[in-house]
Amino acid sequence: xxxxxxxxxxxxxxxxxxxxxxxxxxxxxxxxxxxxxxxxxxxxxxxxxxxxxxxxxxxxxxxxxxxxxxxxxxxxxxxxxxxxxxxxxxxxxxxxxxxxxxxxxxxxxxxxxxxxxxxxxxxxxxxxxxxxxxxxxxxxxxxxxxxxxxxxxxxxxxxxxxxxxxxxxxxxxxxxxxxxxxxxxxxxxxxxxxxxxxxxxxxxxxxxxxxxxxxxxxxxxxxxxxxxxxxxxxxxxxxxxxxxxxxxxxxxxxxxxxxxxxxxxxxxxxxxxxxxxxxxxxxxxxxxxxxxxxxxxxxxxxxxxxxxxxxxxxxxxxxxxxxxxxxxxxxxxxxxxxxxxxxxxxxxxxxxxxxxxxxxxxxxxxxxxxxxxxxxxxxxxxxxxxxxxxxxxxxxxxxxxxxxxxxxxxxxxxxxxxxxxxxxxxxxxxxxxxxxxxxxxxxxxxxxxxxxxxxxxxxxxxxxxxxxxxxxxxxxxxxxxxxxxxxxxxxxxxxxxxxxxxxxxxxxxxxxxxxxxxxxxxxxxxxxxxxxxxxxxxxxxxxxxxxxxxxxxxxxxxxxxxxxxxxxxxxxxxxxxxxxx
Amino acid sequence: xxxxxxxxxxxxxxxxxxxxxxxxxxxxxxxxxxxxxxxxxxxxxxxxxxxxxxxxxxxxxxxxxxxxxxxxxxxxxxxxxxxxxxxxxxxxxxxxxxxxxxxxxxxxxxxxxxxxxxxxxxxxxxxxxxxxxxxxxxxxxxxxxxxxxxxxxxxxxxxxxxxxxxxxxxxxxxxxxxxxxxxxxxxxxxxxxxxxxxxxxxxxxxxxxxxxxxxxxxxxxxxxxxxxxxxxxxxxxxxxxxxxxxxxxxxxxxxxxxxxxxxxxxxxxxxxxxxxxxxxxxxxxxxxxxxxxxxxxxx
Numbered sequence: 001x002x003x004x005x006x007x008x009x010x011x012x013x014x015x016x017x018x019x020x021x022x023x024x025x026x027x028x029x030x031x032x033x034x035x036x037x038x039x040x041x042x043x044x045x046x047x048x049x050x051x052x053x054x055x056x057x058x059x060x061x062x063x064x065x066x067x068x069x070x071x072x073x074x075x076x077x078x079x080x081x082x083x084x085x086x087x088x089x090x091x092x093x094x095x096x097x098x099x100x101x102x103x104x105x106x107x108x109x110x111x112x113x114x115x116x117x118x119x120x121x122x123x124x125x126x127x128x129x130x131x132x133x134x135x136x137x138x139x140x141x142x143x144x145x146x147x148x149x150x151x152x153x154x155x156x157x158x159x160x161x162x163x164x165x166x167x168x169x170x171x172x173x174x175x176x177x178x179x180x181x182x183x184x185x186x187x188x189x190x191x192x193x194x195x196x197x198x199x200x201x202x203x204x205x206x207x208x209x210x211x212x213x214x215x216x217x218x219x220x221x222x223x224x225x226x227x228x229x230x231x232x233x234x235x236x237x238x239x240x241x242x243x244x245x246x247x248x249x250x251x252x253x254x255x256x257x258x259x260x261x262x263x264x265x266x267x268x269x270x271x272x273x274x275x276x277x278x279x280x281x282x283x284x285x286x287x288x289x290x291x292x293x294x295x296x297x298x299x300x301x302x303x304x305x306x307x308x309x310x311x312x313x314x315x316x317x318x319x320x321x322x323x324x325x326x327x328x329x330x331x332x333x334x335x336x337x338x339x340x341x342x343x344x345x346x347x348x349x350x351x352x353x354x355x356x357x358x359x360x361x362x363x364x365x366x367x368x369x370x371x372x373x374x375x376x377x378x379x380x381x382x383x384x385x386x387x388x389x390x391x392x393x394x395x396x397x398x399x400x401x402x403x404x405x406x407x408x409x410x411x412x413x414x415x416x417x418x419x420x421x422x423x424x425x426x427x428x429x430x431x432x433x434x435x436x437x438x439x440x441x442x443x444x445x446x447x448x449x450x451x452x453x454x455x456x457x458x459x460x461x462x463x464x465x466x467x468x469x470x471x472x473x474x475x476x477x478x479x480x481x482x483x484x485x486x487x488x489x490x491x492x493x494x495x496x497x498x499x500x501x502x503x504x505x506x507x508x509x510x511x512x513x514x515x516x517x518x519x520x521x522x523x524x525x526x527x528x529x530x531x532x533x534x535x536x537x538x539x540x541x542x543x544x545x546x547x548x549x550x551x552x553x554x555x556x557x558x559x560x561x562x563x564x565x566x567x568x569x570x571x572x573x574x575x576x577x578x579x580x581x
Numbered sequence: 582x583x584x585x586x587x588x589x590x591x592x593x594x595x596x597x598x599x600x601x602x603x604x605x606x607x608x609x610x611x612x613x614x615x616x617x618x619x620x621x622x623x624x625x626x627x628x629x630x631x632x633x634x635x636x637x638x639x640x641x642x643x644x645x646x647x648x649x650x651x652x653x654x655x656x657x658x659x660x661x662x663x664x665x666x667x668x669x670x671x672x673x674x675x676x677x678x679x680x681x682x683x684x685x686x687x688x689x690x691x692x693x694x695x696x697x698x699x700x701x702x703x704x705x706x707x708x709x710x711x712x713x714x715x716x717x718x719x720x721x722x723x724x725x726x727x728x729x730x731x732x733x734x735x736x737x738x739x740x741x742x743x744x745x746x747x748x749x750x751x752x753x754x755x756x757x758x759x760x761x762x763x764x765x766x767x768x769x770x771x772x773x774x775x776x777x778x779x780x781x782x783x784x785x786x787x788x789x790x791x792x793x794x795x796x797x798x799x800x801x802x803x804x805x806x807x808x809x810x811x812x813x814x815x816x817x818x819x820x821x822x823x824x825x826x827x828x829x830x831x832x833x834x835x836x837x838x839x840x841x842x843x844x845x846x847x848x849x850x851x852x853x854x855x856x857x858x859x860x861x862x863x864x865x866x867x868x869x870x871x872x873x874x875x876x877x878x879x880x
Contacts, residue, residue, distance in 0.1 A: 131841045138623035138846070151844075159624030262823065321714065323824030324735055529620075532843040537646070540823050547824060560646045 061111075064174035064407045068111030074401045075143040076437050077136065078119045079129045082328065083351070085121070088429045095435075101423065102436040105412060110404050114437060117143045124388075125263075142393040145402040147203070147437075150191055150523050151531065153389045157199040163392040163399045166198040172400040174407040176415050177440070180204070181406075184443045187520035188386040194522060200389035201406060206443030207382040207516060211508055212273030213367040213501050215348050217340045220247035228366075232277040232373045235341070236308065242340030243317040257317035259334055259342035260309075261327045264539055266344075268352060269330045271309070272381055273343035273370045276515075278305040281381045282538075285519035285573055293518050293577050295570060296381070297538050298558045306554060309546045323543050327352075335359050343370070346446070346501035349494035350430070357490050365494060367501035369508065379515040380508050390438060405438045414442055420467050427475070427489075447509070450502035457498065472496050524572035530565030537561065617850040638851035647826065647835070648852075654741070655831040658812040661745045663805050669749050670756030671798065675786050677757065678764050690761070694754035705819025708747060709734060734820055737828040744829065748816055756801065760794055767793035799871060806867035810860045832856045 060066040080097055089097060097119065106112045118136075120129045124147075136142065137152060142161065156162045173181075181188070181204045188202035214229065216238070221228065224245045229235045239257025241247075248255055261269040265283060275282055281296035288294045296302075312318050319325065319333065331352035333339050337360050342348070346367070353365045372378040390406075392399040412423045413433065424433045433439055442448070445468060452469040453476075456462045465473050475492040478485060495501050508514060523531065541549075541557040612627070617638055619631040642648055673693070680686045696704070714720050714730035724730060733743040771789050780788070814833035821829040832852060840849030 127842060134841055134844050137844075140624055140626075155622060155624065155844075159622055161624050320732065321735060324822040529845060533645075533839065533845060533848075536823075536838070536843070540647075540826055543824055544827070556646070560644075563644055564641070 062171070064172055064177070064404065065110070065411060066404075067109060068398070071107060071111040071113050072398050072401065073113045073115055074145065074396075074398065075115045075117050077133075077143050077146050078116050078437060079124050079126075080119050080121050081123050081434065083431050084434045088431050088435060091429050092432075097435070100435045101432065102409075105423070106405060106408060106436075110401075110408055112398075112401050112404065144396040144398075145390055145392045147388045147390055148200070149387055150389065151528050153192065153200050153391060154194070154523050154528050156391055157194045161394050162199055163394055163396065164197045164199060165201060165392065165399070165403075168400045169198055169201060169403060172403040172407070174411065176410050177403070177407050180410055180414070180440065180442045184386070187384065190520060191384075191386065191522050192389050200391045201403060202386050203388040203390060203438065203440050204443055205385040205387065206446075207385050208444070208447060208505065208509070208514070209345065210267075210382045210385050211345065211380050211505050211514070212270070212276065212343055212370050213346060213348070213504060214273060214370050215342050215344055215353060215365050215367050217242075217247070217363060218366045219362060219364045220340050223247055223249075228368055229371050230375060231371050232308070235274075235277065235371060236312070239312055239317045239341060240315060243315065247340060248337055253316065254338060256319050256333070256339050257341060258312060259330050259339035260318055260322045261330045262323050262325055262543070263327070264542060266327060268344035268348050269327055269334075269342045270344060271305075272383075274309070275302065275305040276370055276378055276381050277372050278302075278308070279372070279379070280305045281379070281515060283535075284381055284383050284515075284517040286515065287518055293570070293573050295566065298561050298566065302542075303551060303554045306542060306545045307551050310548065310551065313546050313548070318546070323547060331355060337363060346495055346505060347491075349501070350491035353494070354488075354491040357487075361487070366499060367494065367504055369504050377511055377513050380513045382514050382516045384517040384520050402438065405436070406440050409433075409436050409438055410440055410442075414445070414467070418467065421471055424468070425471065446502060447505060450496055450500075450506060453496055454503070454506070518577065519573050521576055524569060524576065526565045526569045526572055530569065534561055534564060534566060534569075537564070613850065614854055616846055617854045619847055621846040621850075623844075623846060634847070638847045639855070641848055642851050642855070647830065650827060651830050651832060651835045654828060655810055655812045655833075658741055658744055658817075658829075658831060659809050661741070662748050662813070663809065665745060665749050666752060666756065666805065667798070667802055670753045670760055671791075671794070673753060674757045674760035674764060674794075675790055678761060678790065679782060679786070690754070690758065692754075694758060696751045697755045699751070701813075701815035701819045704747070704751065705816070708743075708820060712743065735822065735824055737825055740821070740825040740829045744813070744816060744820065747820075748813060759797065759801065763794045763797040764790055803867060803871045807860070807864045809863045809867075810856050 061068050078097075084097070089095060089100075092100070095101060098116065103114050106114060118132065120126075120132050122128050124130075133148070133152070137148075137155070140161065148156065181202070184204045184206055188204045189198065192198055192200040192202045214235065216228065218228075220242055221238070224241050224247055226238055226241060227234070229238055242255055242257040244253065246253070246255070258274070259269045260271060264271050272282065278301050280299065280301035282302060284296050285293045286296050286299075309318065313320070319330075319338075322330070325333075330339070330342075334342065334352050335355040335358075337356060349365060349367070356363055356365070370378045370380060390402050392402055412418060413420055421427075422432075426432055433441075449469040449472055452465060453473055456465055456469075456473070462473055472492060473496075475489040476497055479489050479493040479497075480486065493500065537557065537560065541553060545551060545553055615627070615631075618633060618635060620634050620637075621631055622629075625631055677686060677689060680689070711717050712719050712733040714732040714735070719733070720730040731739060733739045767789065771793075772785055775785050775789060810832060812831040812833070814831070814837070817829055817831050817834050818837070821834065836849045836852050836856075839845050839852065
């Protein structure tokens, strides 16, 4: 209290001030930026020289995979996730976040030296990362290239701070890159195009990977003599039984039916799959009966889903502390054997469920298709999932460098010279690919791998497999061998094995169950300003209702949502939708 | 006159660094208030071609459903902290002053002063563990007394109490030392005279110690009134979570989330500007009352 002392009166300006001071300094310098890079600083001279020699030597550097000679330095900003810190760098000797197999391949083969201006620990969604990113954007002091989200991309494009990539992409992207990045349709590129100019390279992500599954502890099901869920009523009944039936046999009521994290959504312990069971599709734009687009989060079906969750919370089936537990904390509960079900994506068996398996070798999990209130097949919502866009600072010496990184990343994993086992997912460190600052991947790669494995399984001939599918099958074989090493890849068997989650994706696809986010364009002006605040309003309201607020607060939320920009956003989205027809 | 000026000149130089800090960190940033009236895009710069939107940001703030709640939270948390932050150290200083064993007195003094030096980042982590309803030591103790676990940091009934208590616990050692110093300055002759007149310890504390501390109490009270809208960003930020926004979200954390996380700079500045105006009125008011009724003046 006293510490904040005299700053009190103007404390708020401290926040703005940092940005302001840097800004005024920068805006003054803006015109000089080019001039100052011509000032006799040795490094600037060196890169100038590089540039000249590069352009004088088109044979090597103009080639999508050609090398800069002498090498160039390119700056970026990164986040260091838990997975990379512990499961990758923690187990690899002699590799660091700054110097590893990916930075080496970029330097040795492309002549691109990467330097991180800053690194924040945590995921890109963490408050720390978002805050650091916003300060970086506000200061105008950008690295040569970086990953931003759709809203940030739009702001940068409108304030003319980033390079037009249209011609560069045409010229420098390798045929493999162009092929792979176009596999998800034109949506990702539309979202990065402003006034006909491509302002960023989208790291195309497959919507199909956002499919939700219901992961259930089948050993608990057996213990309590329950059947796998066919309807939402079954899910609720199982949740109740898992809470009250003492499935872990310790005579204490210390288990939860459903694992939920405080963010409510996401790839593991999220609620999208649960809500879809009530025909509620939060966070995506869906078409209503009149053919207009409406936002899923404000439709009346959400109310039913919230009501069900509230009842579960009252019954102790959801952790009463869930409102302060992030995905990592819920994972700890799952590890400790306290959680019986969770909604998540296909990879959940690798994380966090493998942790539970390690802890309780007799525990067993299995993915089930999400279910609806009746026996009718549930729709599986698929959010538009390309959220990372690589932008290049206006005036960067080598704006094409990031495209070459894309080329190399794809080439080393899925090209002719691919060494998938070394660069993507070596057994000792599954997530090695995350060491690279750019991480494009073929959108359908997992489904494709599953289909190849499944075909081989049916034909009983695994010799035809190659690349990723081969690596995965080796893991399944290792698991089936029953060895200790095999135990550690249990998670892979749960995905690609005969009863694995990818089989369900395949089934979803064949049954035509996907409900795709209808809005696939750059964010509208109101979204840029208000979306983030509206999302928070939504999540806070939902959490509070689950914790016991009157269910009718949802109606007030809908009114507030509309008033605070939602109505305008809906209008803008529909204008866009009309223009695409 | 000239001699005095010469004599005091070095003292005036000594004030310069302080003035400089105030100008740089308090006055220059005031230019940033313009952001509250703009649709602010940082990339264009503070004096760049921003779009002026009049009072739109303020209207938007008033429309935000949580704003009124946040404002009242700030007031109630800060005023409770302010009152207890005055009373607790005074009471404690008087009690400690009565302890005759020097060794006990000094060790208690040091012990209660210690938490003052820990940052809320550290204390926040410690408190979250201590107060956890599943396995925290406080709830284990309550449990052994047959009390149901209390979710101190997750219940809207308890969060403010937890904030205020932990803040007082952290900071009262600091105030206690100031008051002890003030007590040391009281003329021992007064106590001797009172003893001869037959006053007991209670009477002496009431009639000599407390009046003797009056000036220091008024000084600290006036200084802390300036913070009536500062409910303690570091503390709340490190302890709160979305489920206690209803009781624990304060103006500063609200500004932080809207500004740095949602990047709505205009709206955040509007909230901050609003807070500054209210704070200014409160400070001017409290100074007026202190001058009027306690003859206290800074200048």
